Each structure stands twice: as structure tokens, then as C-alpha cells.
Amino acid sequence: xxxxxxxxxxxxxxxxxxxxxxxxxxxxxxxxxxxxxxxxxxxxxxxxxxxxxxxxxxxxxxxxxxxxxxxxxxxxxxxxxxxxxxxxxxxxxxxxxxxxxxxxxxxxxxxxxxxxxxxxxxxxxxxxxxxxxxxxxxxxxxxx
Amino acid sequence: xxxxxxxxxxxxxxxxxxxxxxxxxxxxxxxxxxxxxxxxxxxxxxxxxxxxxxxxxxxxxxxxxxxxxxxxxxxxxxxxxxxxxxxxxxxxxxxxxxxxxxxxxxxxxxxxxxxxxxxxxxxxxxxxxxxxxxxxxxxxxxxxxxxxxxxxxxxxxxxxxxxxxxxxxxxxxxxxxxxxxxxxxxxxxxxxxxxxxxxxxxxxxxxxxxxxxxxxxxxxxxxxxxxxxxxxxxxxxxxxxxxxxxxxxxxxxxxxxxxxxxxxxxxxxxxxxxxxxxxxxxxxxxxxxxxxxxxxxxxxxxxxxxxxxxxxxxxxxxxxxxxxxxxxxxxxxxxxxxxxxxxxxxxxxxxxxxxxxxxxxxxxxxxxxxxxxxxxxxxxxxxxxxxxxxxxxxxxxxxxxxxxxxxxxxxxxxxxxxxxxxxxxxxxxxxxxxxxxxxxxxxxxxxxxxxxxxxxxxxxxxxxxxxxxxxxxxxxxxxxxxxxxxxxxxxxxxxxxxxxxxxxxxxxxxxxxxxxxxxxxxxxxxxxxxxxxxxxxxxxxxxxxxxxxxxxxxxxxxxxxxxxxxxxxxxxxxxxxxxxxxxxxxxxx
Numbered sequence: 001x002x003x004x005x006x007x008x009x010x011x012x013x014x015x016x017x018x019x020x021x022x023x024x025x026x027x028x029x030x031x032x033x034x035x036x037x038x039x040x041x042x043x044x045x046x047x048x049x050x051x052x053x054x055x056x057x058x059x060x061x062x063x064x065x066x067x068x069x070x071x072x073x074x075x076x077x078x079x080x081x082x083x084x085x086x087x088x089x090x091x092x093x094x095x096x097x098x099x100x101x102x103x104x105x106x107x108x109x110x111x112x113x114x115x116x117x118x119x120x121x122x123x124x125x126x127x128x129x130x131x132x133x134x135x136x137x138x139x140x141x142x143x144x
Numbered sequence: 145x146x147x148x149x150x151x152x153x154x155x156x157x158x159x160x161x162x163x164x165x166x167x168x169x170x171x172x173x174x175x176x177x178x179x180x181x182x183x184x185x186x187x188x189x190x191x192x193x194x195x196x197x198x199x200x201x202x203x204x205x206x207x208x209x210x211x212x213x214x215x216x217x218x219x220x221x222x223x224x225x226x227x228x229x230x231x232x233x234x235x236x237x238x239x240x241x242x243x244x245x246x247x248x249x250x251x252x253x254x255x256x257x258x259x260x261x262x263x264x265x266x267x268x269x270x271x272x273x274x275x276x277x278x279x280x281x282x283x284x285x286x287x288x289x290x291x292x293x294x295x296x297x298x299x300x301x302x303x304x305x306x307x308x309x310x311x312x313x314x315x316x317x318x319x320x321x322x323x324x325x326x327x328x329x330x331x332x333x334x335x336x337x338x339x340x341x342x343x344x345x346x347x348x349x350x351x352x353x354x355x356x357x358x359x360x361x362x363x364x365x366x367x368x369x370x371x372x373x374x375x376x377x378x379x380x381x382x383x384x385x386x387x388x389x390x391x392x393x394x395x396x397x398x399x400x401x402x403x404x405x406x407x408x409x410x411x412x413x414x415x416x417x418x419x420x421x422x423x424x425x426x427x428x429x430x431x432x433x434x435x436x437x438x439x440x441x442x443x444x445x446x447x448x449x450x451x452x453x454x455x456x457x458x459x460x461x462x463x464x465x466x467x468x469x470x471x472x473x474x475x476x477x478x479x480x481x482x483x484x485x486x487x488x489x490x491x492x493x494x495x496x497x498x499x500x501x502x503x504x505x506x507x508x509x510x511x512x513x514x515x516x517x518x519x520x521x522x523x524x525x526x527x528x529x530x531x532x533x534x535x536x537x538x539x540x541x542x543x544x545x546x547x548x549x550x551x552x553x554x555x556x557x558x559x560x561x562x563x564x565x566x567x568x569x570x571x572x573x574x575x576x577x578x579x580x581x582x583x584x585x586x587x588x589x590x591x592x593x594x595x596x597x598x599x600x601x602x603x604x605x606x607x608x609x610x611x612x613x614x615x616x617x618x619x620x621x622x623x624x625x626x627x628x629x630x631x632x633x634x635x636x637x638x639x640x641x642x643x644x645x646x647x648x649x650x651x652x653x654x655x656x657x658x659x660x661x662x663x664x665x666x667x668x669x670x671x672x673x674x675x676x677x678x679x680x681x682x683x684x685x686x687x688x689x690x691x692x693x694x695x696x697x698x699x700x701x702x703x704x705x706x707x708x709x710x711x712x713x714x715x716x717x718x719x720x721x722x723x724x725x726x727x728x729x730x731x732x733x
Contacts, residue, residue, distance in 0.1 A: 041721065043699035085704075
């Protein structure tokens with residue numbers, strides 16, 4: 001029981017910007033926390049709400065969705081969908097007893113290795129402060 | 145067709161042509177003063193008077209206004225005509241005794257001294273009205289007219305005050321046969337703007353322009369300026385070029401056209417723009433006309449330039465000391481962090497040219513000499529041997545003496561560890577290049593990525609230097625990043641070949657990562673059709689969604705959107721991603 005809490009964070013990274021950004025962060029030896037569990041998708045628009053909820057149900061303490069900056073999407077407007085979908089999902093997370101701060105959407109281009117490192121570090125710290133999933137609300141957290 | 149004779153030669157004329165028109169076409173000389181092909185004839189000076197015989201009667205007529213008729217017998221040089229012109233020149237010479245053109249013409253008719261008293265020896269205007277007609281009919285400005293009558297008659301702007309209508313186009317001054325009109329510009333802005341740029345409204349953009357076709361500078365062209373100044377009220381001013389161009393190549397009525405082309409590949413070769421050195425005022429650009437960019441220096445030293453290739457300061461003197469500054473705006477965090485790559489070489493060439501043409505003391509102030517190409521280092525060594533002073537360092541301060549115009553440059557030579565102060569006559573700045581201002585628009589049009597410094601991103605920095613993230617779109621030259629001529633030629637050749645390769649195969653390979661629709665699950669709601677950024681999905685048979693696999697790029701946004709779960713993004717299926725999620729989370733438990 002004395003082992004410190006290490007959050008598990010599932011990160012959906014778009015193939016063209018954020019995954020490449022993560023790659024570049026690694027090449028540049030920029031530390032990003034090992035708590036990040038990356039899943040490559042072609043576009044952040046591929047990330048459906050079901051996948052986010054599935055991640056929470058399977059035991060993730062936080063979910064991070066990273067895509068190209070608006071206007072820079074490799075698929076022209078795929079991330080416009082993400083920009084609408086994820087905030088809406090955040091609003092709904094509270095109803096199923098999940099703190100919305102456990103889900104974060106951000107934009108990281110392939111050239112923004114430092115930003116990738118910064119966003120992942122920040123988010124892991126946020127989730128660490130929130131603690132494991134079940135502690136979120138007064139009622140027992142269902143996990144989706 | 146009208147047939148008549150001039151000086152015994154049978155000529156033919158179209159209806160409406162004057163005798164002068166026909167004579168000029170046939171190469172028969174008739175002297176004129178108030179005639180100009182760009183304006184309607186006016187018959188003011190009578191110099192073109194000829195003898196016309198019709199039905200046995202002869203009389204003297206001004207040939208510029210006399211229409212050609214069948215059966216006329218025209219004689220351009222009879223004793224009567226000679227005497228008429230002689231007396232005319234006597235009058236002109238008495239009015240304007242000191243105008244060279246009048247003196248010469250008068251001498252041709254044997255008049256060497258003014259036969260009448262000359263009241264105004266400095267008078268130059270012969271009241272031919274050519275300037276008035278040009279200003280009214282061609283320019284449309286109506287800034288000049290006749291005033292007063294009889295001996296007081298004169299030409300000028302209303303009340304002889306500077307006229308608002310005058311656009312300082314200079315057309316009146318150009319057509320005036322006697323040089324009576326001089327343009328004194330109160331506001332020289334239009335000429336000051338480009339001191340060593342082209343000065344004529346129509347010019348070939350550069351000596352080696354491809355295609356070698358003249359362009360019209362809309363800021364200088366009378367027609368465009370009148371149109372702008374009068375808000376389109378005078379839209380048909382001047383147009384002399386259109387009238388005169390025998391090939392009929394000038395068409396002011398041309399409108400922009402939107403042309404749709406179906407193409408198999410696109411090469412983006414949009415090049416670069418020059419960075420504006422005014423952004424960093426510490427190097428003094430704009431404070432002295434003798435501080436110029438490398439491009440302006442090229443214009444100055446070019447054989448077709450304003451000084452015919454002589455290197456002169458703005459004061460018209462040969463400079464004794466010239467400084468050439470490398471890396472202006474390049475490798476500078478305040479402007480552009482990257483190296484513009486080709487400036488070192490042209491700056492060395494310019495140092496050589498200054499030394500060679502003027503023998504001046506040349507200071508080459510550089511950060512690092514980047515002579516990276518084949519034979520470039522050898523060129524650098526050659527220039528080093530020409531007695532040019534190389535100073536490794538950055539100018540810390542540039543001041544311009546307001547009285548003498550001398551330029552003082554303070555620079556630390558880091559090899560000597562010494563601060564030097566140079567007083568120089570001319571300074572050339574090797575300014576950085578940067579992506580053109582509309583690069584963002586081009587990038588979104590063609591679906592291109594851009595690197596943080598703004599150049600278009602290639603698909604891979606080493607292995608795919610001409611490909612882009614968009615299939616079938618290739619990059620050539622400086623659109624992708626700074627490069628010199630040989631590198632650009634090689635890069636462009638590679639881009640062209642990549643494009644041709646697509647054509648030769650006759651088919652395209654597409655990625656297997658596409659979306660497919662399960663027609664049984666699809667309810668035909670159309671959500672995916674609205675979502676797809678590529679318009680790759682449409683309603684097919686029975687209203688079900690159908691994916692066009694050629695257009696589909698495999699982003700999977702439709703799969704995430706489909707409320708019925710009918711769309712599968714191949715290689716990124718829901719099952720695969722869920723398995724990854726579960727697998728990852730199991731692993732770390």
C-alpha cells in the first residue's frame with residue numbers, strides 16, 4: 001500500500017502531427033513521463049467517444065487526445081470534429097462520475113517536441129493530483 | 145478605296161484617311177509641328193500645308209485635316225508651298241527665336257533671322273495645342289487649355305495655378321515639339337519610391353526575364369492612375385500603347401479569368417520573398433540612400449541599371465570605401481534563425497565587383513563564411529587574394545553623418561579582438577530571404593505543411609525532399625527552403641521527374657488505410673458524407689454510403705462519426721484500437 005500512485009494515461013496521438021512530435025521529443029531526448037501510453041491513430045478525428053470511455057473502463061486514470069493545430073490538419077478538417085467532440089464529451093463525463101479534468105485535448109504539431117513534453121508532464125501531474133479513478137466523486141466512480 | 149496622286153505617285157487610301165496619313169504611310173515627307181499620331185489632327189501650325197489640285201483648281205490645304213478624295217493631285221513641294229512655309233517659319237522664328245527646332249526648320253526654308261520684331265526672346269510655345277489635346281483626349285486630365293485671345297493667347301493650367309487635375313504624367317512635356325513644357329514635381333514620391341527601379345510604366349521586368357515580355361506598372365501607368373484617382377470615372381485615359389502596338393498585344397479590357405484545369409500532379413515552386421531590413425533599424429537601412437540591399441546593388445551594378453553598370457553613390461561619386469555586411473536578418477534570432485545559404489557567395493561576388501570596377505577599399509563583414517558548394521571555397525580563396533579586408537564580426541552600430549552623408553560602422557573584429565570604426569561611402573546588406581507573404585494561403589490551398597520558420601514542409605528531410613504530405617504535390621526550389629541556383633535546378637528537376645513518374649505509370653498506388661462501409665448496418669443518415677474532408681463518401685445504391693477508395697485518405701473521422709457503427713477504418717478498426725487500450729492498461733497493472 002505504501003507504493004506511490006502512478007497514474008496510467010492513455011494518449012491518442014494523430015499520426016501526422018502529435019505522433020511525429022512525440023517522436024521528435026524522443027529524438028531530442030526531452031523527458032516525457034512513462035505514464036503516457038500512446039496509441040497511434042491516423043487522425044485525432046478517428047478518436048470516438050466510445051474509445052475514450054473504453055480507456056477509462058479498462059483502468060486508465062486519464063485520457064489525452066493530441067492532434068494537429070486547427071488549420072494544419074493533414075486531413076484538412078478532421079481535427080475540427082475532434083475540437084467539437086472532445087469538449088462535448090468532457091461536459092458529459094461528470095454524469096458518469098468521472099472528473100472532466102481526466103480528459104484533455106490539445107494540439108501538438110510535429111515540430112513542437114518541447115510542447116509534447118510539457119503537455120504530457122502537466123497532464124500526468126494533473127491526473128496524479130486527482131488520484132486514482134475511484135476517488136473522484138462522493139459516490140463511487142463507475143469508470144464508464 | 146480612294147485613288148489619287150502625291151507628287152506624281154499614285155496612292156490609295158481608305159475612307160476617312162487624311163492626305164498626311166497617306167503620305168506618311170507611303171514615306172513621302174511632309175514637315176509637321178502640331179501633328180501626333182495619338183491625337184486627332186487639329187490644323188494649328190499649318191506646316192503640313194500642301195498644294196491640292198481638284199478639277200483643275202489648285203489651292204493650299206493643311207494635309208493633316210484634308211481628307212483624301214478620288215482624283216486629287218497633291219504636290220508637297222511647289223514654289224507656292226515653299227513660300228507659304230517660308231513665311232510661316234518667319235512668324236514662328238519671330239515668336240520663338242531661341243528654340244533649336246524652329247531655328248533648324250526655318251533655316252531649311254532660308255529664314256535665318258527673325259523678319260519681325262521679337263517681343264519675347266525666351267518664348268518657346270508656338271501655340272500648336274498638342275499638349276492641350278493630349279491632356280484632354282489621351283490622358284483625360286483636362287488640366288491644360290488655351291486662355292486669352294489674339295496676341296495674348298497662351299497655354300496653361302486654369303488661372304496659371306497648379307492644377308488639381310494634373311497627375312504629373314508628363315505626357316504634355318513629351319509631345320511638346322519645342323520643349324516648352326517642363327515638369328516640376330512638387331511631390332516626387334512616385335519617383336522616390338524606387339530610386340533604382342524601372343522608371344517607365346511599360347518595361348521588361350529584368351534583362352533575363354522569362355518570358356521576355358514587357359509588363360505595365362499599374363502605379364505609373366497613366367490609364368491605371370487616372371482610373372484610380374477618379375474612382376473609375378476616367379477609365380479610358382491614354383491607352384497610347386494599345387493604339388500604337390502593331391501586334392495588338394495590349395488589351396486593357398482583359399478581365400481576370402478563372403480557369404479550371406484537371407491535372408495529375410502539382411509542383412509548388414512559389415519561391416521566396418526578400419526580408420525587409422527596415423525591421424532591424426540598427427543597420428541603418430533607409431537612413432541613407434547609400435545603404436542598400438544586395439538586390440539593389442545588383443541593379444546598380446547591372447549593365448542595364450541606372451548608371452549603366454558604374455558603381456556610384458547616390459551623389460554620383462565613385463565610392464572610396466565600401467562595406468558588405470553578411471547575414472543581415474539571417475542567423476539572427478530577432479529576424480530569421482536559419483541561414484539563407486546563398487548570400488555569402490553573392491556577397492563575395494559583389495566584393496569582387498566593387499574592387500574590380502572602382503578599386504575602392506572593400507570591407508567584407510561576416511559571421512562565418514559559408515562557401516559550401518562545389519568550387520565555392522576556391523572562389524572564396526580567390527577573392528581573399530584580391531586585397532579585400534575580411535572582418536569576422538557583427539556591426540554593433542551604424543550611424544549616418546547628417547551633413548556629409550558618411551556612414552560610420554562600428555564592428556568588433558573577433559579575430560583581432562579589436563573594435564574598429566570604419567567611415568565608408570556605401571554599404572551593401574546581404575539580406576535574408578523568407579517565405580512569401582501568401583505562403584499560408586498556398587499551404588492551405590494545396591494541403592501543405594509548414595516548418596516553424598514558414599517554409600513548406602517536405603515529406604521527409606532526407607529521403608523525400610520533394611514530396612509533400614499531399615499525394616501528387618511536389619516542392620521545387622526555395623518554396624521548401626533557402627537554396628542557391630544549382631541546388632534549385634537539381635531540386636526542381638527531381639520534382640519534375642516525380643510528377644512525370646506518376647503520368648508514366650498510368651495508375652496510382654493508394655494506401656490500404658481506407659474506410660469501408662458495411663451496407664447492412666448503414667442507415668444512410670449521411671453524417672459521414674458531411675464529415676469527410678475529401679468528399680470521398682457519397683450516397684450509393686439504396687441510399688447507403690459508399691466510399692471512393694481513391695479519394696479516401698484514411699483519416700477515420702467517418703468511422704468515429706458513424707452513429708450506426710457501419711464504417712470501419714481499415715488498419716485502425718475499433719477492435720484494433722480497443723485491443724491496444726486494453727493491452728496497454730493490462731501491461732502496466
